[in-house]
Amino acid sequence: MNALTPQRAGLITDLYELTMAAGYWQSGKFRDVATFELSVRSLPPQRSYLLAAGLEQVVEYLRELRFGPEEIDFLRKHPALAPVKPEFFDFLAGLRFTGSVWAVPEGTVVFAEEPLLRVTAPIIEAQIVETYLLAMLTYQTTVATKASRMVQVAQGKGIVEFGTRRAHGSHAGWLASRSSFIGGCRGTSNVLAGFDLGIPTYGTLAHSWMMSFEEEEDAFRQFTQVYGADSVLLVDTYDSVEGVRKALHGNLPFRGVRLDSGNFLETSRAVRKILDAAGRADVQILASGDLNEYAIAELLGQEAPIDLFGVGTDLVTSRDAPALSGVYKLVEIESGGQKRATAKFSESKISYPGAKQVFRFPGRFPGRTAAPDGQYDHDVLGLASETYADAETLLERVIENGELVRPLPSLEQLQARAAGNLARLPARHRQLEASDSYPVEKSQALRDLLESVRSHYFAAPVAAGGEKKR
């Protein structure tokens, strides 16, 4: 099953990371200490914030990273690496991650250009982890964000993640279960995620159960004979309203019904009426099937009597914005005792130099439009060496010299952090279609550093593009 064992971890990378690694090694640069930062270049138009997620899997990967003997053998014979000296592969066989990592904790609200993670390590170690770190952090961040949008519009009604079957392979489903939970989902249908992560798992029966019995009543009866009053019955196999009538007529024990097709507004109203008339006000209505935050908002806006939403495809694929423009950029390099800040100036893809920190200013801030106490007002993206008395700093030390600094929080803690962060983000910045983007400024020190790096490569200073003037 192509198990993702530590031995294999080293090869989960793009080939150019290894050609560069060999180049660093052969040109004597392997002693250089590099600092890379991972951030999202710009938010998709459909998103006004991101909810960071995926750090725990990154930490696990960094601690287990190695190249097994067969993997090293494969690389020795790789045509692209044919010009490389054999000693490089011996070096690679002993490679472990010995660097340091600062990161924004999972469940933190972040914005474009703000580093989610900073790696400082010998350049080869810092380089080859790029591919895995990008895939892991951007995907989990994508799904946690999407989940939080659904949870916000659900007005306290539960959202459960049902998407593994629609995910980009089953492992993506597992990652989606985890990050959806951080984003505020009550649970998942994915049993492996329940087993591995302790996430509550949900599920009762599918159409196949219904169809495996010749009569719908019989299917209901047999199910409730096993699961009793905990049964949630799927009523839409033939006709939802008729299905509910049959369940009631049989006087069966059940605590919920699931609608999986049709017009949820009309059907939920009709079903609620029948249930209430039968004295079953206790029975909950669960809806699933092609739902997303817009559909949920519309249903609840019209007071559809739905108690729980099962969401699949749109959540786990983040269908309206299935990818983030994640980048992992070299921002600083220390070579022969000399530290140098680095930046990239490719057209519309500028990267900012230097090890950075995100300073978040909450509460009333002198000289600015007052935000309610505790609400986030704006961020300053500055150099890690800067300090601001009134700001919270987002990046925390996670790994030092390859070792975890302190245990990572539990998933419940991460879910609580996400909820707390979102509560402090002013509502106008987290509406489904937020027109008012949260302000992120670059500090003067950061701008100055950019200009000094730029002046090395370009004769005349050019105004930095893509910056928000406030």
Place this chain on the structure above:
Amino acid sequence: MNALTPQRAGLITDLYELTMAAGYWQSGKFRDVATFELSVRSLPPQRSYLLAAGLEQVVEYLRELRFGPEEIDFLRKHPALAPVKPEFFDFLAGLRFTGSVWAVPEGTVVFAEEPLLRVTAPIIEAQIVETYLLAMLTYQTTVATKASRMVQVAQGKGIVEFGTRRAHGSHAGWLASRSSFIGGCRGTSNVLAGFDLGIPTYGTLAHSWMMSFEEEEDAFRQFTQVYGADSVLLVDTYDSVEGVRKALHGNLPFRGVRLDSGNFLETSRAVRKILDAAGRADVQILASGDLNEYAIAELLGQEAPIDLFGVGTDLVTSRDAPALSGVYKLVEIESGGQKRATAKFSESKISYPGAKQVFRFPGRFPGRTAAPDGQYDHDVLGLASETYADAETLLERVIENGELVRPLPSLEQLQARAAGNLARLPARHRQLEASDSYPVEKSQALRDLLESVRSHYFAAPVAAGGEKKR
């Protein structure tokens, strides 16, 4: 790293598969033999065909499927399974897949409602594999299809998959490497896919290499000192045209340059001109960065001198259509010696009953608009028991009683099959925005069976919805 070992395979499922399994077991239905079919309900508006992929991973999963002792323990304690008799879990501990599978070979062109796969097995085995089969087949099919669209417009120029960092986790990246290759890509940047699957891997250097040297010339020189004439230089870190000038000025050996930003049409023309003027007509130009089939078609339509395209995000996330409406439906059940066809009649989600086969009619067909010889003319979705002398049948026996019938084809064979299939699909059905959808009819026998099942549940026969009348 949460290795996907066989012991864990059983839990890669939705909880309702297991609650149903326990229900089947406890109600004595576990001896029933069920037939399920996996198909795509409708094509995304942006797709006019699908290229089937993912079967090899499905076969591997089915052969390794089991529940380990810790996993069984977890299920015994699961609150949702609390009402289940303890003997069920003993049964589950010994469960293996013993059924049969028919499937469309990977690399075959398929359309909406056509089964990609048919499973016939004791109902519990057939039921619990649903989640994994859907995730695996629909994702790989999604990516193989997307890749084939890019390859078709590339007019023989190569497409290489560079997307692992943008995939929904690194395992999705691996799956994308595989399915992109089936769809016609020349290779991948994913080293693990190269190691596991023998796919050619591509890659040279990133911006971090360039930025790790203070001077661009120095970065080029050091790289070519290792890789010599095989070097492909990334020239856009500061300015693409200047970058090429520097590489030429240094008289360095290299066989290609990579553009990763800016206006590819203008830049590739400028770069080609400089290279040619310097007598380096041999140097290839590679473009990467936010490319998709539309951008490639436009660039080549304007004769951009680009030799190879590296495609990431849009390919591995299939950004414009990141999910397929895959379904896995019970179509037939054998209980106590009695066989019964089953269907679902939920609003706009009808499923067709009975074990089916896809009959593809190539060449000139009497009484129809003539298609060029060998070109596909139309399909008939019929019952597996039907025969048509002039048709090719798409579903083949793959697994019988849990055992593979014959070795699966190599990836090269699958890539060749895909190319062959697409060549036989008339061009009007495979254009990027095909308005003329390929005709798939339902056979009379299939329609009759649907009506006979329907008449059991509904008083008056209703015209079948969603059928194409030709």
